[in-house]
Amino acid sequence: MSDKEIWFETLHSGFGQFFSIKKTLYHNKTDHQDLIIFENDVMGRVMALDGVVQTTERDEFIYHEMMAHIPIFAHGKAKRILIIGGGDGGMLREVCRHQGVEHITMVEIDANVVEFCREYLPHHSAGSYEDPRFNLVIEDGVNFVNQTELKFDVIISDCTDPIGPGESLFTSDFYQGCARCLNENGIFVAQNGVCFLQQDEAVNSHQKLANYFEDVSFYQAAIPTYYGGIMTFAWASQNPQLRHHQLTTIESRFTASGMHCRYYNPAIHLGSFALPQYLQDALSQ
Ligand code: SAM
Numbered sequence: 001m002s003d004k005e006i007w008f009e010t011l012h013s014g015f016g017q018f019f020s021i022k023k024t025l026y027h028n029k030t031d032h033q034d035l036i037i038f039e040n041d042v043m044g045r046v047m048a049l050d051g052v053v054q055t056t057e058r059d060e061f062i063y064h065e066m067m068a069h070i071p072i073f074a075h076g077k078a079k080r081i082l083i084i085g086g087g088d089g090g091m092l093r094e095v096c097r098h099q100g101v102e103h104i105t106m107v108e109i110d111a112n113v114v115e116f117c118r119e120y121l122p123h124h125s126a127g128s129y130e131d132p133r134f135n136l137v138i139e140d141g142v143n144f145v146n147q148t149e150l151k152f153d154v155i156i157s158d159c160t161d162p163i164g165p166g167e168s169l170f171t172s173d174f175y176q177g178c179a180r181c182l183n184e185n186g187i188f189v190a191q192n193g194v195c196f197l198q199q200d201e202a203v204n205s206h207q208k209l210a211n212y213f214e215d216v217s218f219y220q221a222a223i224p225t226y227y228g229g230i231m232t233f234a235w236a237s238q239n240p241q242l243r244h245h246q247l248t249t250i251e252s253r254f255t256a257s258g259m260h261c262r263y264y265n266p267a268i269h270l271g272s273f274a275l276p277q278y279l280q281d282a283l284s285q
Contacts, residue, residue, distance in 0.1 A: 007038065011052045011161065012197050017227045019046055019053075025120045030112035032165045037120045043225060045121055047088055049113070050164050055088045057123060059224045063191075065264040066221045066272065067233060068094035071154045071187040072101070073253045073269060074242050078153040079103065080183070084141035084169060086158040087113030089125025095156070096128040097259055105152075107137045107144040109165050114138075142168040145177030153183050157190035157234075162201065170201070172208045175236070179212035188236040192218065195279050196229035205234050206283050215240040218279070219272040221263070232279070243273060 005024075010016040022039040029035070033049045040046050044057030055063070068091055072078045078098070083091050083106040095104055108114055114136065118125055128134065137144060141157070155178050160166035168174060169190070178188045188209075193201040195218075202218060209216040213236035220230040235243060250266040 007036070007046075007048070009048065009051060009053050012228065015197070015228070017053070017225070019043065026116050028112075030110050032110045033113075033160075035110075035112060035116060037116060046225075047117060047121060049160055052161055052163075053225050054160065055090060055121070055124065056225050057121065060088070060090045060124060061261075062221055062223045062263040063226070063231070064090040064094045065261045066219070066268075067091060067156055067158060067189055067191065068097075069259075069261065069264045070219060070233070070269055070272065071156065071189045071235075072098050073250055073257075073266075074245060075153055075185065075187055076249075076253060078187075080150075080152045080154075081105070082107065082145075082150075082152040082155045082181070084145070084155065084157045084159060085109075085166075086156070088117040088121055089114070089128060091156060091158045092131075092134065093124060093126045093128045096131045096133070098257065102133060103135070104131070104133050105135045105137060105150065107139050107141045109138070109140050111138045140165070140168060142171065142174040142177060145174060145181055148181055151181055151183045153186050155182060155186070155188045157188070159191055161193060161198075170205060170208075172211065175205075175209050176212050179236075182238075185239050185242065186237065187242055188213070188234070190234040192232045192234040194226050194228040194230065195220075195232040195276075199279065199282055202232050202234075202279060203282050203285070209234060209236045212236070214238045215243060217243060217273065218275055220275065221268075221272060230276070232275075235273075245270070
């Protein structure tokens with residue numbers, strides 16, 4: 001191994017990943033978490049919070065395309081979007097690509113994440129913070145969804161893992177608040193961990209969400225730096241039909257958008273709802 005500085009992630013004690021640090025761009029404790037942004041020869045710039053990788057320049061497109069486009073194309077007429085978390089700006093960039101969207105609110109607990117990701121991860125937000133439809137709220141997401149009078153068509157919980165400030169975004173209080181501020185035919189999606197290693201997270205979210213939503217399930221994608229297999233995204237709505245579109249429906253909506261993505265396409269949209277049997281068995285316990 002070269003004499004380069006090595007950064008180790010051990011989200012799962014005893015099994016982790018490492019990155020050699022070519023250059024540290026920023027490393028400090030914010031009011032809420034330890035924030036580091038560094039350069040790596042393979043994955044580009046990497047941002048981690050409290051020792052857990054949040055995003056890398058090389059593979060962020062998979063995660064952000066899957067969490068933004070699946071609910072918005074499934075909804076079909078989404079005009080008002082709420083992003084919880086999302087401080088690196090990648091989710092906002094993908095949501096802004098939808099011309100039919102008229103209003104975007106992002107509720108991020110840590111202003112420093114927004115500030116330093118704008119500076120050191122400029123390709124994530126790619127100018128979307130200047131979008132006139134955008135509104136930033138610095139607040140704990142659970143407080144916002146339980147207090148706001150605003151209503152939304154899609155809520156995207158682009159949160160950290162359920163440790164530290166992210167813990168509140170995996171609670172019944174948060175899920176109930178999201179159900180409260182969704183419009184009719186609204187859709188909630190959330191980052192819900194790598195189910196092979198964090199299966200309990202998926203089971204717990206599924207059980208809690210089922211108390212407030214008619215239709216609860218997951219969809220999935222493999223994102224290299226969320227190591228350990230496929231990442232599961234929680235899905236919840238009051239209308240099961242929103243999860244069971246025909247391929248032709250999604251194809252016509254995608255074509256009409258004029259978008260070309262690097263990971264997302266209509267076949268991936270439908271196929272991502274197919275879940276491994278071990279997860280299906282765990283969810284049906
Ligand atoms: N892609 C990442 C993942 O899958 O783990 C998430 C990226 S994004 C950086 C996560 C954001 O959630 C961070 O900016 C963090 O500050 C924010 N966050 C954590 N807890 C929060 C809370 N309770 N309310 C609002 N934002 C929160």
